[in-house]
Amino acid sequence: MEYVLKTNQLCKRYRSFTALNGLTMQVPKGAIYGFVGKNGAGKTTLIRLICGLQHPTSGEFELYGAKHSDKAIANARRRMGAVVETPAIYSEMSAVDNLKQQYRILGMPSFDGIPELLKLVGLENTGRKCAKNFSLGMRQRLGIAVALCGNPDFLVLDEPINGLDPQGIIEIRELILKLNREQKITVLISSHILDELSRLATHYGFIDSGRIVREMSAKELEAVCRKCVRLNVTSTKALANVLDGMGVDYKIIDDQIADIYAKPNITQLTLALAERGCEVISVEEHDESLESFYISLVGGEKHE
Amino acid sequence: MSNLLSAELHRMFRHRYYWIGTILFGCIPYLSMYLIRQADIRHNNPKPEPPDGILFAGTFYLPILIAVFVCLHIGSEYSDKTIRNKKALGHSRTMVYLVNWIVCNAGVFLTYFIYVVVSFIGGYFLTNGYLTSFSAMCGDLFISFMITMVYTTLMQMFVMLVQSKSAGAVISLVFAIFIMLAGASVMQKLNEPEYMTADILVTYNGDVNDQHQPNPAYVRGKEREALMVVADILPSSQSMQLAEGAFAPEKLMRMPVYSCVVILLSLAVGISLFRREDMK
Numbered sequence: 125m126e127y128v129l130k131t132n133q134l135c136k137r138y139r140s141f142t143a144l145n146g147l148t149m150q151v152p153k154g155a156i157y158g159f160v161g162k163n164g165a166g167k168t169t170l171i172r173l174i175c176g177l178q179h180p181t182s183g184e185f186e187l188y189g190a191k192h193s194d195k196a197i198a199n200a201r202r203r204m205g206a207v208v209e210t211p212a213i214y215s216e217m218s219a220v221d222n223l224k225q226q227y228r229i230l231g232m233p234s235f236d237g238i239p240e241l242l243k244l245v246g247l248e249n250t251g252r253k254c255a256k257n258f259s260l261g262m263r264q265r266l267g268i269a270v271a272l273c274g275n276p277d278f279l280v281l282d283e284p285i286n287g288l289d290p291q292g293i294i295e296i297r298e299l300i301l302k303l304n305r306e307q308k309i310t311v312l313i314s315s316h317i318l319d320e321l322s323r324l325a326t327h328y329g330f331i332d333s334g335r336i337v338r339e340m341s342a343k344e345l346e347a348v349c350r351k352c353v354r355l356n357v358t359s360t361k362a363l364a365n366v367l368d369g370m371g372v373d374y375k376i377i378d379d380q381i382a383d384i385y386a387k388p389n390i391t392q393l394t395l396a397l398a399e400r401g402c403e404v405i406s407v408e409e410h411d412e413s414l415e416s417f418y419i420s421l422v423g424g425e426k427h428e
Numbered sequence: 429m430s431n432l433l434s435a436e437l438h439r440m441f442r443h444r445y446y447w448i449g450t451i452l453f454g455c456i457p458y459l460s461m462y463l464i465r466q467a468d469i470r471h472n473n474p475k476p477e478p479p480d481g482i483l484f485a486g487t488f489y490l491p492i493l494i495a496v497f498v499c500l501h502i503g504s505e506y507s508d509k510t511i512r513n514k515k516a517l518g519h520s521r522t523m524v525y526l527v528n529w530i531v532c533n534a535g536v537f538l539t540y541f542i543y544v545v546v547s548f549i550g551g552y553f554l555t556n557g558y559l560t561s562f563s564a565m566c567g568d569l570f571i572s573f574m575i576t577m578v579y580t581t582l583m584q585m586f587v588m589l590v591q592s593k594s595a596g597a598v599i600s601l602v603f604a605i606f607i608m609l610a611g612a613s614v615m616q617k618l619n620e621p622e623y624m625t626a627d628i629l630v631t632y633n634g635d636v637n638d639q640h641q642p643n644p645a646y647v648r649g650k651e652r653e654a655l656m657v658v659a660d661i662l663p664s665s666q667s668m669q670l671a672e673g674a675f676a677p678e679k680l681m682r683m684p685v686y687s688c689v690v691i692l693l694s695l696a697v698g699i700s701l702f703r704r705e706d707m708k
Binding site for chain 1: 430431432434435438439443504507508509510511512513514515516517518519520704706707708
């Protein structure tokens with residue numbers, strides 16, 4: 125598999141505080157990589173390092189095969205667009221002027237692509253309105269448009285839906301999906317809003333205390349978080365016998381609780397269990413969300 | 429670098445606050461000369477005051493304007509976080525620092541150049557012209573441009589290293605006021621007369637003796653030499669010497685050399701610290 129970004133044992137320390145502690149991760153080309161972690165886990169720190177805003181204390185990372193210490197990293201960064209925390213836009217300029225300024229910094233010969241870019245992010249009708257008078261969602265979209273100047277192959281978005289209203293969240297989500305599907309842009313998106321991330325990401329990296337605790341694809345996560353029926357019975361031994369006979373996939377949690385990864389006929393199941401002297405105490409549909417998976421991964425209460 | 433430079437120059441020259449500041453600063457010498465001219469007419473002064481002192485006096489007040497300008501131009505890069513875009517696009521920190529230095533100097537040079545042109549033209553139209561020769565004026569102009577460069581380099585260093593528009597503005601303004609007061613204080617000490625008003629002593633046989641009382645505030649010996657070096661290094665005291673219009677020709681060479689050393693040192697320190705700094 126081809127990777128856009130690879131980090132190896134990346135560390136970043138601020139005096140006595142360790143923000144990244146041997147972080148190793150890989151972002152596959154063409155993916156929407158959901159970078160999941162609670163506040164202070166090290167998500168923004170990693171993005172700052174990738175963007176060259178800060179230097180790693182130790183370890184290394186590669187962007188399009190260029191090591192962070194090589195001079196080639198400057199060219200690799202030209203293939204990347206980023207919105208770190210808040211959108212980096214000139215508040216005294218209009219949307220068009222902001223994009224023109226970015227085009228000039230990039231040394232692009234003409235401004236021809238600007239109307240298309242504004243249309244893509246839905247800001248084509250903002251006219252001479254200064255960015256300081258934009259709503260948060262509009263600023264966020266303008267930040268993404270600025271990051272898209274120069275047609276990057278890799279887009280880094282740090283908490284892009286923070287503070288947005290539901291409509292704004294939907295707009296940003298659709299924009300990211302459109303960029304990924306239509307323009308084949310690889311997206312690294314950090315967030316702690318897991319439900320939203322689960323609608324976008326094709327790959328996940330779970331970060332906790334400055335290190336990746338697990339990396340997986342969306343398919344792998346789906347398998348882990350698949351829907352099940354949780355049964356509370358007097359004997360899971362009897363239940364296992366019945367389920368084996370029915371050829372159903374299940375998992376015994378303890379002496380009384382088991383998860384069944386199917387939708388069994390409850391009457392048949394109850395009757396079969398009754399024949400073996402086993403009572404059904406409760407039945408509930410259970411699905412492990414990304415949220416509960418994340419909590420189980422990083423260890424719930426300890427991290428609250 | 430040329431892309432970044434042209435983008436930044438474009439951003440600076442399209443900013444209305446820059447032009448408002450430049451026009452207001454350019455009005456100061458004309459207004460000063462007009463008021464002096466009116467006072468001369470009112471008092472029927474047969475010998476109007478020459479405007480030489482006003483021509484380069486602007487450099488003394490310039491640090492305030494430079495502090496405001498540098499904070500607005502570079503500080504907004506930090507408040508709007510747009511400095512990240514440059515780094516994220518692969519521009520090196522040294523390049524970002526140098527481009528900002530060039531752009532700020534270009535902006536300040538233009539503002540000051542307009543001030544000088546207005547002073548020069550106003551001086552000939554409103555007064556009887558300048559006593560200083562044209563060649564001496566060119567030398568003074570060179571020194572004054574070096575002074576503006578020193579101020580700009582130092583202010584830029586503060587704002588870029590502090591990484592905050594508001595904190596940078598406070599530090600730059602405090603520095604501007606401090607350096608103006610320091611320069612004024614040094615020049616005041618150096619300008620103390622060596623002797624106080626003469627006492628006249630008439631002896632019994634009718635002889636008249638002038639006795640000059642030494643001025644205790646007059647700085648002598650090595651301390652004076654040291655103060656003179658400080659006066660030649662500090663941009664504010666350089667400005668005052670320019671406005672006074674009377675300094676030895678060797679200073680024409682010495683002061684720009686000191687300015688050059690300050691500029692190069694500030695640039696070296698600024699760039700090396702900026703390269704190491706963690707940007708937020």
